[in-house]
């Protein structure tokens with residue numbers, strides 16, 4: 397059984413107007429269906445404005461879709477009561493692009509990573525401290541870093557704190573919403589390597605939302621492409637993305653060529669993707 401099923405999801409934001417009436421906007425998501433199996437990373441690609449983050453919010457339970465269903469671990473996310481949804485939410489975590497706004501600047505790393513643990517577990521404070529130290533070491537930082545505040549970390553280090561918080565409850569699925577886009581090249585590949593390692597160690601599944609085909613190819617087992625709110629391609633075998641004739645997919649492949657002017661052919665695009 398699939399861990400996550402997105403079933404015929406359509407969504408439109410409603411724009412507020414004066415005097416309380418609302419105006420219908422064009423659809424942001426149109427009839428999207430796909431699934432994510434256990435232990436699999438699905439890379440969800442698309443250019444800016446394609447609707448990727450909106451779909452991420454819908455999956456996380458933050459934006460109720462006007463049509464369709466989100467089935468997570470066999471449960472319909474939007475028809476559960478609050479208690480049942482809270483229980484299941486521990487298995488569904490998120491890492492956002494902006495590592496700084498994802499944390500409370502007045503909380504130290506121990507408090508940031510400890511938040512989900514205190515919300516869901518009943519550990520003694522000593523056990524919790526030990527768990528936080530282990531999580532920090534698991535993401536490549538030191539247990540002693542738990543006393544530091546967000547401004548005392550680099551962007552890459554702070555994203556590691558966000559990842560530690562996301563894995564703290566040993567979830568089944570993590571939505572990674574552009575988790576490396578605001579990092580430099582070195583940090584990008586280090587964080588991708590860390591995410592790959594954590595996936596294997598904990599049997600995690602990822603929905604990796606990104607516009608970066610090289611990063612998606614590096615981390616994902618399967619790929620899907622969105623364009624203007626529609627899912628325009630699903631690639632069970634990620635290699636088959638290189639032979640897609642869909643214009644939106646071709647545009648993503650061309651972005652690699654633009655970055656690497658000497659790479660003129662699809663063969664060179666593949667080589668660039670594999671090099672990350």
Ligand SMILES: Nc1ncnc2c1ncn2[C@@H]1O[C@H](COP(=O)(O)OP(=O)(O)OP(=O)(O)O)[C@@H](O)[C@H]1O
Pocket residue numbers: 409424442443444445446447448449450451607
């Ligand atoms: N809260 C909102 N209210 C109204 N429109 C919104 C809202 N959030 C996003 N949109 C619109 O929905 C469309 C899709 O945005 P979304 O952020 O989902 O795309 P995206 O593929 O994640 O793009 P990017 O990679 O640039 O973040 C855009 O046209 C955006 O302006």
